[in-house]
């Protein structure tokens with residue numbers, strides 16, 4: 569799907585989606601680290617056909633990671649993604665930098681299956697606390713089910729492809745609709761705030777009763793702090809290799825964080841998940857579910873809603889087959905013993 573999307577997208581847009589920070593070492597490692605892990609199946613387990621539902625996320629152990637600017641990939645943008653997520657019964661995490669307003673994304677989602685798990689909403693900490701509060705209330709009113717605070721972006725990563733391509737702003741007509749002022753119609757820019765600290769988490773927890781996840785946790789000490797600050801869960805992530813180049817692959821960060829959390833809250837991971845066997849490996853290392861970022865964009869670019877649906881169908885079939893081949897009945901039954909060494 570990536571190859572097909574690359575044919576269709578303007579090269580600077582493809583590069584924005586595909587690229588990572590600096591030398592892209594972490595970007596490449598996210599994928600290759602999965603290939604270094606090997607699975608050792610058990611036989612004659614009599615596990616039957618696997619059952620994929622995965623609380624607290626949805627119909628399978630996969631969520632759509634928040635990614636910016638879906639209308640760069642397809643005219644319908646986040647509406648198309650929401651329809652595919654709704655039909656598949658998986659959680660879509662709507663980016664703060666979505667190019668369709670959260671209300672319209674939720675309408676599209678409800679239009680397919682009103683009983684599907686509600687989308688979650690991703691936030692970057694903003695120095696303007698009054699604006700954050702207004703946005704939180706707006707997102708609650710739209711019907712999102714949780715917030716995901718991305719804590720890995722005190723400043724914006726340095727993406728050399730974008731610099732080379734002069735890809736700095738959204739093209740004419742596309743805007744971050746969740747940052748539009750309802751009174752004036754003006755759209756503000758997303759701030760990356762190096763002064764934000766744990767008080768931001770405290771404040772958000774006081775602002776909303778919805779579950780608050782923290783995304784971009786890499787250090788076990790931060791995972792413990794997240795638990796202490798009442799996070800509903802965490803997402804182990806290096807932001808798809810787009811922030812600090814030189815970080816370990818996301819899958820390699822996972823085990824020590826799972827150990828630090830000790831089962832107190834669910835741990836998701838994202839970065840480099842491309843196959844059902846990658847999902848099985850992450851779950852074996854203790855993740856409750858995984859996020860996929862770029863695969864959603866490749867699906868969108870190739871065929872809009874149908875492309876995202878196709879990507880999710882492929883993943884679902886691969887996860888189901890990999891679980892069956894490992895002799896496991898459900899995602900939560902996976903343990904480290906299925907991994908070699």
Ligand SMILES: Cc1cc2nc3c(=O)[nH]c(=O)nc-3n(C[C@H](O)[C@H](O)[C@H](O)COP(=O)(O)O)c2cc1C
Pocket residue numbers: 584585586598633634635636663664665690718783805806807808809810838839840841859860861862863
């Ligand atoms: C084009 C693009 C845009 C992204 N935008 C956001 C964003 O707006 N907010 C956020 O928290 N993460 C964002 N991410 C990071 C993803 O949520 C996720 O961590 C990453 O894509 C996972 O890696 P993968 O693409 O290898 O699956 C973005 C990633 C990409 C590739």
Ligand SMILES: CC(C)CC(=O)C(=O)O
Pocket residue numbers: 636665758807810
């Ligand atoms: C432009 C940003 C808001 C999104 C992005 O590229 C990222 O988070 O990696």
